[in-house]
Amino acid sequence: MVCGRRGRHYPANCPYLRFLPHEATLPPGISRFYKCCFLKDGHPDRKDWKGVAAIMECDNCGTFLKHWTEECPEKDSDDQ
Numbered sequence: 001m002v003c004g005r006r007g008r009h010y011p012a013n014c015p016y017l018r019f020l021p022h023e024a025t026l027p028p029g030i031s032r033f034y035k036c037c038f039l040k041d042g043h044p045d046r047k048d049w050k051g052v053a054a055i056m057e058c059d060n061c062g063t064f065l066k067h068w069t070e071e072c073p074e075k076d077s078d079d080q
Helices: none
Strands: 030-034 051-055
Touching: none
Parallel strands: none
Antiparallel strands: 030 051
């Protein structure tokens, strides 16, 4: 669940995937990205940011909610 409100909507329809309130607390496996620059947790000192939530997904091992592709513990030695 992206926003933690079980039963109110399907995860794919979570409004946090389109707009993330400044005060939102995200559960583990969900990250905050900024629309202006796509930086993860990019502007903690600014109040005028607009963000979205993103579900962690690894393209290397196919894991969800654990890590991003670049953080994968199963990286091929050719990729390093």
